[in-house]
Amino acid sequence: MSILINKDTKVIVQGFTGKEGTFHAEQCAAYGTKIVGGVTPNKGGQTHLGQPVFNTVDEAVKTTGATVSMIFVPPAFVGDAVMEAAEAGIELAVIITEGAPVKDMQMAKAHATKHGMKTLGPNCPGIITAEECKIGIMPGMIFKKGNVGLISKSGTLTYEGANQVVKEGFGITTAVGIGGDPIIGLSYNQLLPMFEADPETECIVMIGEIGGDLEIQAAKLIKEQITKPVVAFIAGQTAPKGKTMGHAGAIVSGSAGTAKEKMQALEAAGVTVVVSPAEIGAAVTKAMAK
Amino acid sequence: MNIHEYQAKQIFVEYGVPVPKGIMVESVEAAVEAAKELGGPVWVVKAQIHAGGRGLGGGVKLAKTLDEVREFANEILGMTLVTHQTTAEGKLVQKLYIEDGADIKDEFYLSVVLDRKLEMPLIMASTEGGMNIEDVAENTPEKIITIPVDPAIGFQGFHGRQLAFGLGITDKAEQKKIISFGQKLFKLYMENDAEMIEINPLVRTGSGDFIALDAKMGFDNSALGRQPQIAAMRDLTEEDEDEVEAAKYGLSYVALDGEIGCMVNGAGLAMGTMDTINYMGGTPANFLDVGGSANAETVAKGFEIILKNPKVKAIFVNIFGGIVRCDRIANGIIEATKITDVNVPVIVRLDGTNAPEASEILKSANIANLIVGNDLGDGAAKAVAAAKGE
Numbered sequence: 001m002s003i004l005i006n007k008d009t010k011v012i013v014q015g016f017t018g019k020e021g022t023f024h025a026e027q028c029a030a031y032g033t034k035i036v037g038g039v040t041p042n043k044g045g046q047t048h049l050g051q052p053v054f055n056t057v058d059e060a061v062k063t064t065g066a067t068v069s070m071i072f073v074p075p076a077f078v079g080d081a082v083m084e085a086a087e088a089g090i091e092l093a094v095i096i097t098e099g100a101p102v103k104d105m106q107m108a109k110a111h112a113t114k115h116g117m118k119t120l121g122p123n124c125p126g127i128i129t130a131e132e133c134k135i136g137i138m139p140g141m142i143f144k145k146g147n148v149g150l151i152s153k154s155g156t157l158t159y160e161g162a163n164q165v166v167k168e169g170f171g172i173t174t175a176v177g178i179g180g181d182p183i184i185g186l187s188y189n190q191l192l193p194m195f196e197a198d199p200e201t202e203c204i205v206m207i208g209e210i211g212g213d214l215e216i217q218a219a220k221l222i223k224e225q226i227t228k229p230v231v232a233f234i235a236g237q238t239a240p241k242g243k244t245m246g247h248a249g250a251i252v253s254g255s256a257g258t259a260k261e262k263m264q265a266l267e268a269a270g271v272t273v274v275v276s277p278a279e280i281g282a283a284v285t286k287a288m289a290k
Numbered sequence: 291m292n293i294h295e296y297q298a299k300q301i302f303v304e305y306g307v308p309v310p311k312g313i314m315v316e317s318v319e320a321a322v323e324a325a326k327e328l329g330g331p332v333w334v335v336k337a338q339i340h341a342g343g344r345g346l347g348g349g350v351k352l353a354k355t356l357d358e359v360r361e362f363a364n365e366i367l368g369m370t371l372v373t374h375q376t377t378a379e380g381k382l383v384q385k386l387y388i389e390d391g392a393d394i395k396d397e398f399y400l401s402v403v404l405d406r407k408l409e410m411p412l413i414m415a416s417t418e419g420g421m422n423i424e425d426v427a428e429n430t431p432e433k434i435i436t437i438p439v440d441p442a443i444g445f446q447g448f449h450g451r452q453l454a455f456g457l458g459i460t461d462k463a464e465q466k467k468i469i470s471f472g473q474k475l476f477k478l479y480m481e482n483d484a485e486m487i488e489i490n491p492l493v494r495t496g497s498g499d500f501i502a503l504d505a506k507m508g509f510d511n512s513a514l515g516r517q518p519q520i521a522a523m524r525d526l527t528e529e530d531e532d533e534v535e536a537a538k539y540g541l542s543y544v545a546l547d548g549e550i551g552c553m554v555n556g557a558g559l560a561m562g563t564m565d566t567i568n569y570m571g572g573t574p575a576n577f578l579d580v581g582g583s584a585n586a587e588t589v590a591k592g593f594e595i596i597l598k599n600p601k602v603k604a605i606f607v608n609i610f611g612g613i614v615r616c617d618r619i620a621n622g623i624i625e626a627t628k629i630t631d632v633n634v635p636v637i638v639r640l641d642g643t644n645a646p647e648a649s650e651i652l653k654s655a656n657i658a659n660l661i662v663g664n665d666l667g668d669g670a671a672k673a674v675a676a677a678k679g680e
Contacts, residue, residue: 075515076515100512101513102404102512103480103513106404107442110410110440110442138612139612139642142642154557154559154562155612156554156555156556157556160666163610163642164665180557183404183409209558209561210561212406213406213407235559235565236565237565237568238546238564238567239561239564240544240546276562276565276569277559278566279667
């Protein structure tokens with residue numbers, strides 16, 4: 001078992017024939033993901049990486065039966081692409097593109113919700129169910145199959161966390177990179193209950209960042225609904241106030257959203273909070289032994 | 291990206307949001323000329339820097355004569371202004387805004403920001419204008435009203451009525467004016483991809499008009515490509531020189547106070563690396579994210595920027611290669627040692643894509659000062675020890 005995606009998930013790629021789309025679609029297919037086609041306007045009818053190219057998502061969905069779309073279109077077209085996927089009946093859009101305007105994401109997410117489509121990202125590494133299906137840009141080789149679920153705002157910390165879990169002799173069920181932009185799709189509070197319900201997941205690693213209050217909301221939910229052990233790290237304890245650290249979400253404004261506040265809230269909810277990402281593996285080992 | 295008050299007010303004027311008449315100047319002579327052109331009888335001389343709290347820092351003065359305009363312009367221009375929103379070093383004032391004085395009856399607060407929880411813009415208003423809004427939120431939160439506006443429906447009449455009644459405005463003519471003010475402000479927020487607009491204070495004049503006495507605006511950097519007129523307002527002198535230089539090479543750099551230079555891929559891991567150094571008893575000298583397209587040139591540039599800081603006693607390179615290939619980083623390090631005098635120990639931890647190749651490259655290059663970190667914890671510990679001279 002796993003959450004959201006597995007070896008049978010059919011995936012199309014929006015922005016299929018572009019440089020990034022091509023490179024990563026190929027990598028995903030090599031990992032075992034069922035890439036069943038892609039969309040690039042005006043290239044419909046062509047074949048790319050051995051799969052059909054369509055002009056519209058609607059056509060792609062009707063022909064291939066895909067339920068997930070991996071989005072690589074340039075930032076200015078992300079909003080449009082997400083809304084198109086929603087209307088075509090896609091169930092989950094994984095938005096990899098970095099730099100989509102915030103206003104476009106507000107509109108696109110509201111439209112996706114209206115059509116019952118889940119979104120992940122933007123500006124995220126994607127989602128991977130170990131040794132079954134990879135939809136995104138993470139290095140597949142570090143994700144060995146196991147019993148730990150992982151949710152992270154940061155891409156490279158996802159890899160760092162997964163790598164440590166594997167080095168400790170455990171493995172991953174599904175790892176989800178949710179991104180750190182001001183408007184994001186699936187977040188801790190949607191994903192934590194999915195891991196709670198997944199019989200194979202025995203422990204959950206949650207990696208957060210300064211800025212916003214998603215981790216505080218997660219702490220509340222964990223206290224009420226999550227019985228599995230949770231290990232958490234919040235990046236940015238040493239970040240100076242008011243400085244942007246790359247991600248739009250990593251901004252501390254006033255007292256809300258500091259690492260300290262989030263760590264305290266999670267600890268109060270019974271989560272094992274580590275002060276350095278170097279401690280994630282050891283904390284998981286401890287949690288799994290309980 | 292932030293802009294100056296005078297620039298924000300230019301945008302306000304375009305959208306019909308009332309502001310006092312004013313002229314931006316860069317010299318004392320021009321300030322006096324501007325005052326003459328505006329006519330008086332009173333003027334406000336305002337420092338233009340990207341930070342709030344200018345008045346308290348002595349950067350805003352009311353002049354009653356042209357001589358006073360000259361005196362204050364002379365005083366403020368070239369001063370280093372320290373406010374609660376600047377660093378301790380403050381900011382050099384290079385521009386002034388000379389503005390007509392306003393007939394102030396009441397002061398309000400009005401802003402538009404993104405509510406991340408509701409995922410839509412939020413209008414925030416208060417009768418407690420001219421005060422630090424964080425203090426109002428802390429001490430008298432009931433005096434702040436919030437009105438979320440769904441961009442799908444835009445600013446409707448009921449939003450306007452919530453604003454007018456929320457601020458206790460009972461006169462019907464005044465209600466009409468504040469509703470129109472809010473409507474125009476929301477329109478310009480949406481159309482310009484603003485991230486934040488703050489007016490503090492928004493004043494009611496003796497004749498019952500509403501005027502934006504101050505204006506702060508910030509924009510979504512991701513949308514600047516389709517907002518060329520906004521992008522053109524960028525004032526690089528307001529930004530950190532090293533950060534701007536780093537950005538040219540796709541590097542995201544922020545200077546800090548410590549001794550260990552950091553070069554990392556990904557913002558999250560970069561912060562996590564700083565946290566780990568701190569946890570192990572060291573102090574990070576900077577945040578540096580090399581981004582997803584790091585190559586030899588960008589890595590060399592990163593070293594150059596880090597080494598400009600004389601406090602740096604060791605450098606920790608921490609890369610977990612996903613899209614970034616470790617062999618490219620290794621070549622970058624070798625390149626950097628050729629073109630820059632790397633005179634401090636460099637601790638390198640490379641993991642992920644092409645890590646074994648990278649390790650071979652570094653080994654065969656045989657660089658002095660280079661220490662291998664086996665994982666994040668090991669690398670950070672070695673960096674902390676090296677910075678202490680151990």
